[in-house]
Amino acid sequence: MDGFFTSLLISIALFLLLFSPSVAVDSIAANQVIKDGETIVSAGEMYEMGFFSPANSRNRYLGIWYKKVATGTVVWVANRELPLSNRSGTFKVNSQGRLLISCCGDTVIWSSTSSAFVRYINPVAKLLDTGNFVVKDGNSTDETNFIWQSFDYPGDTLLPGMKLGKDFVTGTNRNLTSWKSPNDPSLGQYVNYVDTNGYPQVFILGQGLLKRIRYGPWNGIRFSGLPNEMPNPIYSVDFVVNQKEVYYKSELKSSTVQMMRLMWDGSMVILRWNNRSGEWIVFANSLLDMCNGYGLCGPYGSCDISKTPSCTCMDGFEPKRPDEWNMAGWSSGCQRKVPLDCDVTEDFWKIKGMKFPDTQKSWYNKSMTLGECEMACRKNCSCTAYANLDIRRGGSGCLLWFGELLDFKVCDESQDLYIRMPASLLKDDGLTISQSGIKMIRVLTITLSILLVLLGLSLAVYVYKKKRRRSHTKGRGRRVHALDKKYSDVEKDDLDLNFISLSKIVKATNNFSIDNKLGEGGFGPVYKGVLESGQEIAVKKLSETSEQGYDEFYNEVVCVARLQHRNLVKLLGYCMDEDERILIYEYLPNKSLDLYLFDETKSSMLEWPLRFDIIRGIAKGILYLHQDSRHRIIHRDLKASNILLDRDMNPKISDFGLAREFGGDQITDKTKKVVGTYGYISPEYAIHGRYSVKSDVFSFGVLVLEMVSGRKNREFSHEDVNDNLLGHDRGKPPPFSHF
Missing domain, CATH: 1.10.510.10 (Transferase(Phosphotransferase) domain 1)
Known part of the structure; x- marks a missing residue:
């Protein structure tokens, strides 16, 4: 909840800046002086550069901000740690191609990096349409060869086209560092960077350089554990890993104004400008999910936001320190129930639906197949897991993990991860095993299938007759099927939801007895029921006189079956029998709010x-x-x-x-x-x-x-005020009795 209100406040109050432009210039020649308040460097219609003061501050900074769109939103600051105390500042580029900010005459308070032994005949500084402020040789025809560029020294904002990562050739690290506060651009306590230990991934560091959030590893399309980055007409993303550099970058494919920003509170947000409302919209926020916290559940512990407690040990593992675990102290994590032993037969447990673990202790190869990857892991006793590196084109490449596996999160992840386990434990617990184990099972399956042929033939007649008896009640079974062509495409969705027969529901509710009725809404009456197993249920029955109908019924089945969260009601099953449409939910004894x-x-x-x-x-x-x-x-x-x-x-x-x-x-x-x-x-x-x-x-x-x-909005009334609760004058509050 704190992350929700923080993101809301930040998206509404984004840095009102004070600046006083006069004449705009396109570029700055060597030793040309730009005085505070006199001249602003412009880049078309999108960006401009000059001196500014944050809201509620007298300090002066040299920065770049949006010009006409999202007016005044700062995206880069030069002298973050060395502000000017007045408007006496000047700015120029010298003959070595260095940018200089001076105060009170010739006292240099900030300068860009440059080679002190190189002199350029005609160095020129220019603000590009991308928001990149560059210094280049004015006599050179190469428009990509820069002496210096601001994109190599990001602040708290990653603009489209900027790289977040490391250049191994030049040694340049392109990291994001948060502002100290909304109105103080000095270095804050949060850093967003690409970690190149093992297979590269992205981290957000907090106070004391402690790892706070992890993104990764990259699977060819997106970072594992994040929502699918489906192709769209607005922007594209990429993560490049090669011998020369490692970086993350996004590119806009439309006129949309969008940026990524590391906020002063440590949240990483994607902001998109809404021209209609004239404000930034928070398109994504890293702090909304508690399970995004790095290593919350310790080694071999998985975090599930929909469960209480959120941390559980993975199958085949148990809490390392049960006393701490029972008190919600999960950082110690879990340990294997049966230790690994290379001298004993071991296999691999295949899992999915998990964010892949930390890859700081990993090895990767882009050309290996999954089978070769498994063999490489088998040959190394220290290898604890393996997976494909890239999920595109059916999967390719190899990623091996060594040591304990850390930072699991339950999510909608379809990529398979193979974890090394003792073969005996796989057999005992019935866990899914790897490809080599599957091959053995296939041989046994073929043998057993011959013995089952006769049984199959005898069951065929029974199944055929059963299908004929149930043909008039389509939709029964483990999967919801459409009764109308309008919803035929939904059959592609794997909605694993229990069908509960009408006879069981009638018995559970005592034939929809009035004594079992909990209430009635727009859909129809709701009854309490008890299944034969003793489980209490709430039965929602579509009324013949209801204004809602099949559309709403089917819509609710599809929506709720896909959703899993502790603050959403759980749908246990459904029933469709001729004209009957019934939904079965978990029973909540305290009813409605x-x-x-x-x-x-x-x-x-x-x-x-x-x-x-x-x-x-x-x-x-x-x-x-x-x-x-x-x-x-x-x-x-x-x-x-x-x-x-x-x-x-x-x-x-x-x-x-x-x-x-x-x-x-x-x-x-x-x-x-x-x-x-x-x-x-x-x-x-x-x-x-x-x-x-x-x-x-x-x-x-x-x-x-x-x-x-404690008052209803539409039924609110107070003295002579003829208005609802929303329109009531805040200066005359109603006489609330509870507070």
């Missing part, structure tokens, strides 16, 4: 700490829907009655019948049919039918007001 919030008696149970925890839990669920899940979901009907509470009063967002899915780069959409609950619907959606993640944020804001005030 509105039953407590707007009840004079029960509301007293919601003390402020609990209300704050509920607000924070709802925010986490929304952030997951908008930014952390593979499928970006807009809920469109957030309200108190759609927030359910479990036994511990933890909130869970429910009712996804009206939700919509956005593509990776989609920001907004429009509809002619406005749905949702009035009082929670944002103005642009209610009036123009335009909805986006902001629609849910608006609804969340209304919900927060109701949580704080």
Whole structure:
């Protein structure tokens, strides 16, 4: 929650800068003096360079900022640690091609690096359209041969075309360093850099140079564990690893204004300028997921944001220090239940759905096949895991890990990782083994299949008859299938969801007894049920008179089945039997939030700490829907009655019948049919039918007001004020009884 509000505040209040331009110039000749406040170096319509002062500061700095778009947003500062205290500063390029900032005459307070033994006949400094400030030989026709360039010395911002990484030829390290505060560009405590130990990956260091966040390794398309970087018309990304250099770089393919910035609080954000609203939009934020913290669960521990506790030991491993582990002290990690022994048969456990571990102790080869990679790992007793280096074109290259495996995270990762395990443990635990083990299993399978032929023939008739009996109830089984051509493409999605027969549901709910009824919404009535296993469930039955129908039913099945988060209600199964449409959810005994919030008696149970925890839990669920899940979901009907509470009063967002899915780069959409609950619907959606993640944020804001005030938005009234809760004058607060 702290990361959510921090990112929101940062994206709204981005550095109002003070500067006073007069005449703009394109380039600076040798020994030409640029005085503070008199001349600004310009680069077309996008960037300009000169002296400026951050908001609430009298210090003067030489910097580069956006010109007409995102006016005043600084992207580079020269004298970060040596500010001028007044407007007496001057700037020039000398005959050695060095940039000089002077104060009070000829006192140099800052200079760029350059060879002291080389003199150029005509050095020229120029601000390029890319935002790169360069010094070049004015007599040279080579437009790429620079004496010096600002792109080699980044500040806190990575512009399109800039490289983050290391040049092995020149020894140049291109790192990002945060500002000390929003209004102080001096060096902060956070550093973003490319680590070249083993297979290169990207780290963010915090206070004391401790590793805080890790991105990687690169799999040919994206960093492992991050959302898919699908091809899009806005920008492209690349990570280059060769003998001369290692770097990460993004390139814009459209007129969109976008940058990456290491914020003063240590978050790494992608900011995209919105011309319509005139503000920066936080497109991605590294701090939104607790599991992004480096090594949170220690060696062989995996972090899952949807579980409590978030850290668990991987299969075949156990806590190294159980006493600390039980007290949420996970840094010591896990240890093998059975130690490795090269003299004993060992094999490899194949896993997926995990961010790949730290590669600082690794080795790689770009030309090896996966089979050759396995053999190389088998021959080295210190090798603990292997995988393909590149996932493109079916997989290629080899990546070997040595020593303990650190920094696992459960995520939507399809690439296979092979971890070395004792063969006995693989057999006992039934874990998936590697290719060589699979070959042995195939031989046994062929032999056994001959013995099973007769059994298969005898079952064929039974299966055929069973299919005929169930042909009128399509959709039963382990996978949800479309009943209409409109949804036929959804069959491609592997929605592993239990089908529960109508007879079991009837028995669990005592034939939908009125005594078992929990309530009723727009979809239909909800009943409490108990399965034969003793599990309590909530049964949501589509009513014949409901304004919602099959579209909402199918939409909710598809949306919720794909989502896994502790603050989202869990869908256990579904039932489609002729005209019946039923959803089966986990049972939450404390029912919905509105039953407590707007009840004079029960509301007293919601003390402020609990209300704050509920607000924070709802925010986490929304952030997951908008930014952390593979499928970006807009809920469109957030309200108190759609927030359910479990036994511990933890909130869970429910009712996804009206939700919509956005593509990776989609920001907004429009509809002619406005749905949702009035009082929670944002103005642009209610009036123009335009909805986006902001629609849910608006609804969340209304919900927060109701949580704080204890009053319904639409039913609010106070003395002579004829208005709802949102329009109420903040200078005349209602007489809230709880605070």
